[in-house]
Amino acid sequence: MPATSEALTAERILEATEEVLRRHGPAKATVVDVARALGVSHGSVYRHFRTKAALREAVTKRWLDRTTEVLARIATSGGDPETRLREWLAALFAAKRRKAGDDPELFATYQVLAVESGEAVSAHLADLTGQLARIIQDGVDTGVFTAPDPEATARAVFHATGRFHDPGYAAAWQRHDIQAEFEAVVDLLARGLRA
Template sequence: MAPTSETLTAERILEATEEVLRRHGPAKATVVDVARVLGVSHGSVYRHFRTKAVLREAVTKRWLDRTTAALSGVVTEDADPETRLRDWLAALFAAKRRKAGDDPELFATYQVLTVENGEAVSAHLADLTGQLARIIEDGVDADVFTAPDPEATARAVFHATGRFHDPGYAAAWQRHDIQTEFEAVVDLLVRGLRG
């Protein structure tokens, strides 16, 4: 094992873990493999992440947080609530399609990891529905949307569009008519929110 000249950080470990997961898959990836990529002992990895499960949860959270961060800009963009809602749903769908299409091996790996890491997934879903609730609440405040409970409405919108962001539907995202179906669902939801 060659010594590394860079300081070992949690971020470097997560990057290496992602590389190892891509190469070996979740069933065969080990902390020793991660350490080997980094040129350190596996004990050095364990100083940052006390167990393999904690490391896998952290890499899962990092992956999910990328989507949340990308969508947060849509929540605060200077546009009317309807445009922001449409943009947010489109950005979520595009991000999920990109992840599934650009790196299918890693996407499959993360499907396994998200099942293992329910707490990280729950936090991610809460963040996403919180972003939606903010947009819907802004729409209510602007008298554009009718929603007596913006949080419940956000959860309903999220569930209604699940086919376009739930990884279980990833195979359908490559169909030629999926964009038309997505737009039809979003139009229906927006009409409903206008009351």
């Protein structure tokens, strides 16, 4: 077992859980495996996360938050709303493609965990559509966009671009023409929003 000279924190547990999930997959990964990887008892892990489900929810939220943080910087950066909208959608697509391509085992694991983690996924989706709504509202406020209801418009934009961020479409993200398809959809949406 590894030495436990560092204090056991929730972040260390989540890092170890991610590694255990990568190695074993969601069906076989256990809290005992996580504890073993940290060199502690499983009771120590349970002091931070009361249940296996709570641990899995937290690791899913952590994974989703990585994308949310990058996108939040774009959403709040100021500047031309159409440029921000395009950059935001491109960053979301790039993040999802990177996750699916760079670590397919962990991506597949998170697809399973996302189904279990309804609260984390719902909060993530609400955060993303909230960021889009802010960009669209800024566009309305500056006269760049026309959108009678920026929140409803944000949800519509999010759903219209689902093929480029919904994990269910991950297999299509490696196609040679996917970038051109993405750009065509974004161009159509931007034209539709312009005042």
